[in-house]
Amino acid sequence: MSTATTTDAPRTTSFSGPSTFTGRAANYIDERTSISAVVREFGRKIFPDHWSFLLGEVALYSFIVILISGTFLTFFFQASMAEVQYNGAYVPLKGMNMSVALQSTLDISYEVRGGLLMRQIHHWAALLFIAAMGLHMLRIFFTGAFRKPRELNWVVGFTLFILGMAEGFTGYSLPDDLLSGNGLRIIDGMIEGIPIVGTWLSFLLFGGEFPGSDIVGRLYSLHIMILPAMVILFIAIHLVFVVVHMHTQYPGPGKTNRNVVGYPILPVYAAKAGGFFFVVFGVIALIATFFQINPIWNYGPYDPSPVSAGTQPDWYIGFADGMLRLIPSHLETVWFGYTFTWYIIIPVAILGLFIVLVAVYPFIESWVTGDKREHHVLDRPRNAPTRTAIGVAGVVFYAVMWAAASSDLIATHFMLTIEGVIITLQVLLVIGPIIGYWVTKRVCLALQRKDRSLALHGYESGRIVRLPGGEYIEVHKPLDEYERWRLVSYESYAPLMLRPDRSGRITFANRLRVGMSRWFFEDRIAPVTRAELEAGHGDHGAHGAPGELEGGHDGDHGLPPAAH
């Protein structure tokens, strides 16, 4: 067994020792680490295959790219707000007073060969990291992958998303240029608006008055030490959970809650996932080669006075910035001599509530459904219409806030008034999610009906047949059993019934739960059963040409099999 790492060697139990170099090296390592047990345990572990499973990988790999490029940048960047006179290579800023932080960032861009490329790789990778995490979360949500036993891992992943945004914002603020300084000014204004502690929080964060000369150094500690350490820790927890739970799989023939169908780590995923890391890195490098990002030399050093129109935060902060813009005027009151800044408190509360709802959604759903079983087979989004609709409502809510962060650009690009854009978005913030919810739920139910009809009647073959009586019909071809299984293998839920608990009472919590259960499951389409299919055959047969619909055509139906 000591030669288990040499791939082609038969598993001999001879004690003569390996003869090849690889074998001897493996033996050396194993005798000191017992690593053969790891290879035995994980080497042939099976992972399922699906493009949507790559989203999490994109997030992971872009984080590795961030670590690599960021480490390079730390060799040159100096997180100091001490004042210097710029005398570097970029002529338009020569002679200007600026902080050492901005000067070193300019030097990375203008005086280190490949430095600009590294900065752009770092920034683009950061944008991709958070985007991939967001898409990964949406995939998890819409397929119900957060259900037991993965609720905690959802929370871990959610924390990673928040940490990612914190990483992004702290990094964005480091160059101490005009844009990042304005971003910090907004953060300072928001912190000051927090009741009771806001003034002091801002004072402590900035080491005195805004902007002071401490903030860049402090954000740097967070950005390159504390936050990355937390991200790495949470990624480790996240991946350990993935190993413990084993990966979910999409429904399909042969896939059950008791197995996992796919390919082994060695060699397939070592090549596919390893190769995919380089693909992600390569795409980021390509983007950084061709597309400029954050040209700080155009903005110049931070000065509290100037600002340019059309300033935008990086995309992932947009939803928070947009929410600030959507608040109506004059929302502030003075009670007992203290100032309640509702224009800060309300958006922060809304954002907080939204984020908390995202974090605890798995627990809410499991409480509503009462489902305490393990789920390893994913839901197709249409088969969980209420959840899918809730998800879309959340996405619309987020999207409206996000759009609001560009309200001024929307207004200028489409020749609209800024007031019109804001008021429209305010209205959309309320009714958009409702419309999104309603439309999505109907679409899901319609798709389920479509599935039913496909399972019952097969698909339109495009072949028109004239019957002896002169009637024309289009021949429907039945699905084969694999394709049909994909459409019918889902569970049907029904609302809970209100009944007294053990002590004979009907509690408010029970009422709420039953009410929510009804909301979740009132509209539902049951999967097709065998009896229905047989009845469907007869029913359809009445239209003529029953012979065309016999099962004998299964072999040449022309549809791809469900599994890949």
Added chain:
Amino acid sequence: MAEDAHSDESTAVAPAHGSEHSVASVDVGLAVVPAPEDAFQDPGLPPHHLRVTDTNPRRQRRAQRTVFSLFYLSIAGSIFAVAAYMAFPIEDGSFTAIRINNLFIGLGIALALLGLGFGAVHWAKALMGDHELTDPRHPVRGSEETRARSIEIFQQANEESGFGRRTLIRNTLIGALIAFPLPAVAMLRGLAPQNQDPVALLKETMWDKGVRLVRDPLGTPIKASDVTLGSVFHVIPDGLNKLPHDEMLNAKAKAIVLLVRMDPSELHETPERKSWSYDGIVAYSKVCTHVGCPVALYEQQTHHLLCPCHQSQFDISNGAAVIFGPAARPLPQLPIAVDDEGYLVAQSDFTEPVGPSFWERDKA
């Protein structure tokens, strides 16, 4: 899944009634409708399909060629990137040189990475075994035996230590654990200077009686006669530029002012502020009362000031009142006058705190 539902403990209800509208939950409160008896059965994994590289040796050889060619390309990309690093210097400081350096190093690196990546993925997809394999899953919870043993260990530890029995020891331990991080929290007070009060600092700016209004950033004084009708001046207090850099930024963040002259007939002033302007010239704080961005965009025709960050709008002809956007308060007005030499000066500091509101803002 329907098949599994049959064997799960939670759906012990007999599916006798068959109708999907009946409620399944009994004690567990689970809303799953049990699968009817005539539910479809899982047909199992579909038959394996061979790839073209499995059946056609020529295609297999071609795939092999593609993979190693991609790896060769990757090596070429790496070498190209190193060569580009040497061949395209940026030391002359021109932007074109930097662009070219960025472009060719980037292209080389991207080629190296993508060649490697696509090569490996193609190898896996076209040449490595593609038979789907199956691993069994087991419940995530530990086996009954493991769980029982864990409980036993905890009980044993509890007995041997007396953690549950010796309550005073336990409770003082918990107390000590809660108390020990407190010094660290206290020390965070040092993040900000000990001898300053943020509330007092937020309520004052550099403006004072007789301080001249000077141009931002040049620092040259402004004569009332320089301010023509409809013109806008970005203003800082005289002496600001002489401060050390960090003090200057702190002071400037609060003291920036926008100066506008408009037709006195269009200026609606409250009686107590009649004396704050000079011949149609008014000065307002440029720090947005929303979250503090500079309110720098002035629209001459409407006398509206727009904040570029969150689009709050203020009407300068009407006491800088908020007319749109998330801000709650008008911009504070700086009372101004003209000194003996005809230069604009402040009558005093702002009469209220500038910038975003804070908890103690209106506290006396």
